[in-house]
Amino acid sequence: KLQQLCLSMWEDDILIEEAWAGALIAVYLAKRGFKVDVFEARKDPRKEVAQRGRSVNLALSVRGIESLRAVGAEGLVTALGIPMHARMIHSHSGNTTPIPYGKKGQHLLSVERQKLNNDLLTAKLQELSGYKSYLYNNMKHLRFDFSQEYIPHGYKELCLAPTKNGEFAMAVNYLHIWPRQTFMMIALPNQDKSFTCTLFLPFDQFDKLKTKEDVLTFFKAEFPDFLNLMGEEKLLEEFFRNPTGPMVSIKCKPYHVSDKLVIIGDAAHAMVPFYGQGTNCAFEDCLVLNGILEKHNNDFGSALQEYSRTRNKDVESMCDLAMYNYIEMRSLVTSPVFLMKKKLFNFLHWLMPKTFIPLYTMVSFSQIPYKTVIDRSEWQEKYGEVIL
């Protein structure tokens, strides 16, 4: 987990091994006047030809957007991102119900990872040297806590292509959700008018979908509207071509080694994707680290110590919340329950905007530290349960 991004202060140079947050922290540190070299183990992503149908996208929310805005990179996001003003809930029978995310301006942005990453890469990329050994050698001498948990669900991405006349196959400015209790599917729009759809299903159920017949029977029963949009042939092609990926939650601490090295973003944490906060949290790591460097006047020794201590509690809270949401979604969520809960919470927020803020709103449309969101939502959830 340490191979994705680490930042080390080497003499007066800053070396960054790239990942999503790596490109962003490079911009932050260059703006602080450091000479920054960005290293990447893989080939330069900007030279890779984007494979059609493999556009992995993410839902940027306020935390990610504000972290980009703070370095003046927010413009590229608004250029690249497609606003999602509401979730669109797809019921079993194929009825769709939009539920707004909140007031005007409170929307998510569907952004294609690779485009965002390429645009963020500002420093030169060099082949990775023996840098990782420095990392492993240092980390193992620390009292370094590490834990990981794989969940029984896997995920598979399916590309829903534009229609024959080149239009989006579904309503565009929505986060499409098909909640089906023990499994669910989502779809986010892309600039090329396709949707990247992600099916979340237990591995033991994926294992049963061996033949074309199995897959068609499953989608006819569970996602008939989606099957009609996708077409049987395209669905089968995508389903058997695209890999089924695992999902893991990873926590570790501390994030730093003296004033020499710190890990941020996906190198320091991984969370299950059931809140759409992984990249938002990684980008917010950059904003938080930059603020602490400012406070400590670039003294990396004291700054990294404070960063490890303060950021870890917020990151671990978000890891826990994402796992909680996975369990909650898996257990009780069908479209009627989802609709009722979301409409009720939107009403309570309208009625008491200062005292009742839905958990999802606090996570996605505020920069309240994640731990504070959890602490505050505990009493709310009880309150909400009382009403429910």
Ligand SMILES: Cc1cnn(-c2ccc(OCc3ccccc3)c(C(=O)O)c2)c1-c1ccc(Cl)c(F)c1
């Ligand atoms: C990629 C991304 C960005 N945000 N979200 C997200 C997460 C949770 C949400 O609510 C809690 C809830 C949703 C569904 C059922 C019960 C509770 C909402 C919402 O309120 O719209 C939106 C996702 C996402 C990621 C994976 C799945 Cl499976 C999913 F459904 C949505």
